[in-house]
Amino acid sequence: MHKKPPIIDGRTPDSKLELEKMPDLQNQSSDISYNLKIADEYDHYPDCKWAIVEYKSRSLKDAVQQLSDTAEKLAKASKPLSYAFIVSMKMNHAESRIFRKRGNVLYNKLTKDPVQIRFGNNRMEVQLYYVDEVEGQYQKYEGSIIRWVSK
């Protein structure tokens, strides 16, 4: 399974946490099911930026729901959050009737609005990256590191 988060501002995350194993989120409720609908990773990028990432969902609708629930739990646990990413193979033909990717931002075609999740009092756009795009970013990134090292 592809598990590379996007490169943001030319930087990769310096730490990746599995959300399922974060005790701060698990202890929020005694209701077991409440803890299950969460995204995959909570990644730290340099400059104190944090991102939640959902990789494997086969439905954009469900991936958005997972990011949304995760953001809510992080806000309750007073954890920081800057980005919400979905990394997916491609957009399903059927779901392309509802969603559109413009740049990296996921849009609802029906309302013409960007898909936004709530984080505390703020709203945050959901960004969609295809695996090919992320792979392209890493190739470019690794190439630039090799060039820098060989100088």
Add this chain to the structure above:
Amino acid sequence: MGIKVVFSQIKPASTSEIILDRLKACFAAIKFFHKGLFFPQEAEVWLGASSEALGGTLKKKLPATNPYEATDVLHRYLRTLPFGEVNETIIVFKGMWQFGEINLSGYFSVQNSKVWREVYGDIEISAYAKGEIEDIVDIFWNTQDMPTLIPKFLQDMKQSIQQTHIGLSQVTFSRGIPTEEDPTNLMAAYLVGERRSLLGIFYKARKKSMDPDVAAKSEPLSTTFFLNTLVEENLVKDRIDRRLREAMIVEVQSKSSLYIAKQRDSFAKLYDEISKTVLKPALEKLPKQDTVKDLIHKGLEEYKEPE
């Protein structure tokens, strides 16, 4: 995606009656899995989309540990909504799936909004991805006796909706959302009609995926005529039956068929084989779209107007 249920209207009814029928059918589906595998917790009525992030508005939220009571409340609530709103509702029963030691958060949803219904079906039954489990269908196939469970589920659904205005038209179990362009993620399909419906799915997929061998020749051809001709051919029946025996567990009932994949790639293999042995050879000798256009033009040119 899990399970996508599509209904067809079989008796005269108003839109409101159909909406209440969908809710009744969803309750029947929940009841089938209730306590054994699925434990509903709450029900929500959304307007426009099934979450705020997607632009939806939450209209009502209620406990659903007793799905019968929740359905009854929802039934009465939906009747109070103006037509323009009830027609755009999405009803979601959220809860937990339990497969032995594995717990997954999941849902049963009813799409009354037309666009959402076209994508996710009248009823969608699913779970959120977790760890290595990408789709609820994977865990169904790993932990349940699907050749027994699926016919039971279908039978139960049919009986439960007997008194309504709707009937089962298509029920699919798939990894991800099934699309007209790509039937390879299917794991099981209940279709009205025998081989014709299956051929129809594969033919439509070939056309939509713009397969050059198919697209150029299918354009001037009536789909109904082509499929009807194919199912009358014994050669086609033999070829499909042979491929089905290899890849599927098939149950043919009167006016419907159920296909259950033996392996994860069974539908992909079947799609490929039927395209290669039936659809493409059947189109082989037909003229391409451009040739048909030329012949139309030639015919028009050859006609001489009376002086």
